[in-house]
Amino acid sequence: MVIAALLVFAALLAAWIVAPPELGDVPERAAGEPEPLAQVA
Amino acid sequence: MPGAPAVDSGDTAWLLISAALVMLMTPGLAFFYGGLVRRKNVLSTIMHSLFILGLVSVGWVLWGYTLAFGPDTGLGLVGGLDWLGLEGVGIEPHDTYAPTTPHLAFMAFQMMFAIITPALITGAFAERKRFKAFVLFALAWSTFVYAPIAHWVWSPNGWLFGLGVLDFAGGTVVHLSSGVSALVAALIVGRRMGVVRETQPHDVTMTVLGTAMLWFGWFGFNAGSALGANGVAALALVTTNTAAATAAITWVTLSWLHRGTPSVLGAALGAVAGLVAITPAAGYVAPAASILIGAGVAGVCYAAAQLRLRSRVDDTLDVFAIHGVGGAFGAVATGVFASTAVNPAGRDGLLAGAPAQVALQLLATGAVALYAAAATAVILVVVNALVRIRVPSSAEEAGLDLAQHGEAAYQL
Numbered sequence: 001m002v003i004a005a006l007l008v009f010a011a012l013l014a015a016w017i018v019a020p021p022e023l024g025d026v027p028e029r030a031a032g033e034p035e036p037l038a039q040v041a
Numbered sequence: 042m043p044g045a046p047a048v049d050s051g052d053t054a055w056l057l058i059s060a061a062l063v064m065l066m067t068p069g070l071a072f073f074y075g076g077l078v079r080r081k082n083v084l085s086t087i088m089h090s091l092f093i094l095g096l097v098s099v100g101w102v103l104w105g106y107t108l109a110f111g112p113d114t115g116l117g118l119v120g121g122l123d124w125l126g127l128e129g130v131g132i133e134p135h136d137t138y139a140p141t142t143p144h145l146a147f148m149a150f151q152m153m154f155a156i157i158t159p160a161l162i163t164g165a166f167a168e169r170k171r172f173k174a175f176v177l178f179a180l181a182w183s184t185f186v187y188a189p190i191a192h193w194v195w196s197p198n199g200w201l202f203g204l205g206v207l208d209f210a211g212g213t214v215v216h217l218s219s220g221v222s223a224l225v226a227a228l229i230v231g232r233r234m235g236v237v238r239e240t241q242p243h244d245v246t247m248t249v250l251g252t253a254m255l256w257f258g259w260f261g262f263n264a265g266s267a268l269g270a271n272g273v274a275a276l277a278l279v280t281t282n283t284a285a286a287t288a289a290i291t292w293v294t295l296s297w298l299h300r301g302t303p304s305v306l307g308a309a310l311g312a313v314a315g316l317v318a319i320t321p322a323a324g325y326v327a328p329a330a331s332i333l334i335g336a337g338v339a340g341v342c343y344a345a346a347q348l349r350l351r352s353r354v355d356d357t358l359d360v361f362a363i364h365g366v367g368g369a370f371g372a373v374a375t376g377v378f379a380s381t382a383v384n385p386a387g388r389d390g391l392l393a394g395a396p397a398q399v400a401l402q403l404l405a406t407g408a409v410a411l412y413a414a415a416a417t418a419v420i421l422v423v424v425n426a427l428v429r430i431r432v433p434s435s436a437e438e439a440g441l442d443l444a445q446h447g448e449a450a451y452q453l
Contacts, residue, residue, distance in 0.1 A: 002103075002126030009103055016176050017427070022436070022445045 046134040049141035052269040056139075056146045059265025062258045063153035067094050067160050069254025073313070074164050076247030077358050079240055081440025082168045083247075083450045089163035089175060094156055096176065097183050101152045102127055108188035110138060110151065110196055117200035119189045137197055141269060150265060155191070158215045159183050164358030165223035166230045166430075169437050172445045174430045181420045182222065186413055190218050194405070206405040207379055207388055207398070209277065210266035212321025212371040213409045220365020221410045222417040223356055229421045230430055232355035234437045239350060245306055252309040256285055259316045263323040273384055277323035280331035281316065287335030288315025295343045314342040314363050318371035322378060325387040330378035338370045369406050376402035 071090035075083045097105065103126055111120030124130050132143045139147035159179045166175075193199040194208050201213075208214060233240075242248060263281040267274035292311025296304040318338035319331055326334070345362035356362070376399035379390035389395040424430060431437075436444030443449060 002128060005126055006103055009099055013180070016173060019173065022172060022432075 046136055046140050048132075048134055048143060049269070052141040052271075053143060053146055055270035055274065056142045056150055056265060056268060059261035060146070060150040060153050062261025063150065063157070063265065064094075064258075066153070066255050066258035066262065067091075067157045069251045069258055070157060070160055071251065072247050073251030073255060073309070074167060074358055076244040076249075076251060077164075077242045078167050079440070080243040080450060081442055083243060083442065084448055085172070085441035085445050086163070086167045088172070088446065089167070089179075090160040092176065093160045093163075093179050096179055097156045097159065098152060100180060100183060101148075101155050105155055105183060105188050106130070106148050106151065108184065109155070109191040110148075113192070113196060113198035117193065117196075117198050117203060119192050120196065139268065147268065150268075151191070154211055154215055154262070155183055155187055158187050158211075158219050161216070161219035161360060161364055162223045162226060164360040165227040165356045167357045168441060169233050169431055170230060171429060171432050172441075173428050174424050177424045177427065178226075178420060178430075181424065182417065185420065186218060186222065186416045187214075190214050190409055190412065193408075201405050201408065204401055204404070205388060205398070206401050207325055207375050207390075208321045208372065208405070209324040209375070210263045210320045212317070212368050212375065213405050216317045216320060216364040216368030217372060217406060217409050218368075218413040220361045220363070220368050221413045223360035224354065224365060225414050225417045226421060227354050227356040227361070229418065229425075232353070233357065234434055236355060242306065245309075248306065249309050252312055256312055256316065259285070259320075263320060267324055273324045273386070276328075276384065279328050280323045280326060281319050283328050284319035284331040284335035284338075285312045285315040287332045288312060288318070288339040291336045291339035292343055295339065299343075299347075310342075310346070310359070310363065311339050314338050314367045317364055317367035318374060320368070321371045322375040325375060325379040325384050325390075327378070327380065327383050330374075334371065334374045334378065337374065338367050341370050342367050365410075369410070372402045372406045373399060376400075 067090050071087040075087045078086045107122055107124035108120050111124045114121045130144050130148055132145060134140055134142060135144040159182050191214050193201040194206060194214050196202060259281055260278050264274040264278040267277055289308045289312040292307045293303045296307040315335040315338055318334050322334060342363055345366040346359050349356060349359060349362050377391045379387050379398060380393045381387055381389050388398055390398045421430060432441065432444060
């Protein structure tokens with residue numbers, strides 16, 4: 001059972017590593033694309 | 042069975058309640074830090090503490106507890122894997138760690154310490170660290186830094202424990218280790234974009250709320266470390282409150298004289314500094330000593346925070362100035378004020394005729410600081426090689442709430 005629990009955690013860790021980039025990693029928008037998210041200053 | 046250790050209901054009730062009190066400190070820290078950052082980064086800052094609550098809970102059950110408190114591997118440096126996944130850790134008492142409570146209750150109490158310690162570091166790199174890098178860092182830090190240091194200081198086979206170092210509730214294990222690591226993290230991650238000296242807190246009321254939760258939870262942190270419903274727990278509760286109170290009013294006084302106003306934020310920072318400094322001493326010193334410790338740490342941490350403002354280090358929320366400096370101050374002060382007249386299970390310090398205890402406390406301070414600094418640097422370099430630690434400048438400008446989490450804290 002401990003091995004199974006470790007595998008579950010390992011799967012989560014792998015998911016964190018391969019998870020998609022955050023919004024901040026998306027390349028800058030080209031001209032004409034929709035407005036970027038409003039800045040919350 | 043004659044002679045077998047028995048569970049004491051009073052001790053068990055107090056230890057379980059204390060574990061719950063310490064758990065509340067991590068969301069308290071989230072509010073404390075969340076109020077201090079700019080409003081575009083409040084969710085990301087709160088998320089650091091919230092995610093660690095989940096991340097380290099699971100890691101502690103699976104391998105953290107056995108590395109910290111498991112049977113020693115031989116050199117007093119780290120525990121073995123005997124209790125991996127809490128195998129062998131059950132509802133019966135443990136003759137060393139939990140002679141009158143279920144072993145699981147002790148494990149849960151210690152888990153809450155393991156959770157809040159890496160959460161403290163997050164204040165140093167707030168507003169610019171990539172979430173994915175934070176997750177990997179927190180997991181690695183709790184495994185390779187927190188667990189070994191806890192073993193050194195609190196395991197009966199730990200090398201610092203064996204030398205006679207006193208740390209009642211984590212002055213070195215929790216605060217010094219996280220404070221020094223925060224300084225290293227701030228240096229490696231680098232300054233925030235466009236921040237010259239400091240930024241203004243976006244919500245001081247949130248920070249005061251967090252301070253109140255921390256102060257309340259700290260009664261479990263320190264008085265719970267007596268591991269029983271007894272006189273030492275009462276002593277620790279009194280010294281904890283007294284040191285926090287003294288430090289809060291001292292910090293306010295200093296800021297009043299220095300900057301011309303009795304700062305609300307100063308009261309909050311002072312209280313936390315007092316709580317940090319009394320942590321290693323809480324069960325070993327008299328209440329009068331806790332007033333001296335509270336006053337002293339407020340002065341030292343206030344000076345450290347002022348020095349940080351004049352430096353190039355962008356330790357965003359002054360984790361080093363409060364937890365690093367305050368933790369070191371408390372560790373040494375323990376060696377000065379500890380007395381077996383107050384707690385026969387402790388040791389005498391300088392004022393009780395045993396100056397060597399100060400040297401031991403200094404040794405522990407140096408060893409923990411050096412190891413935490415070096416290990417943190419290695420972890421950050423490795424994590425940066427896997428995933429960049431820092432967000433791009435466009436994300437930093439937009440704020441991490443939107444750029445990292447796709448959410449905004451306020452719809453105003």
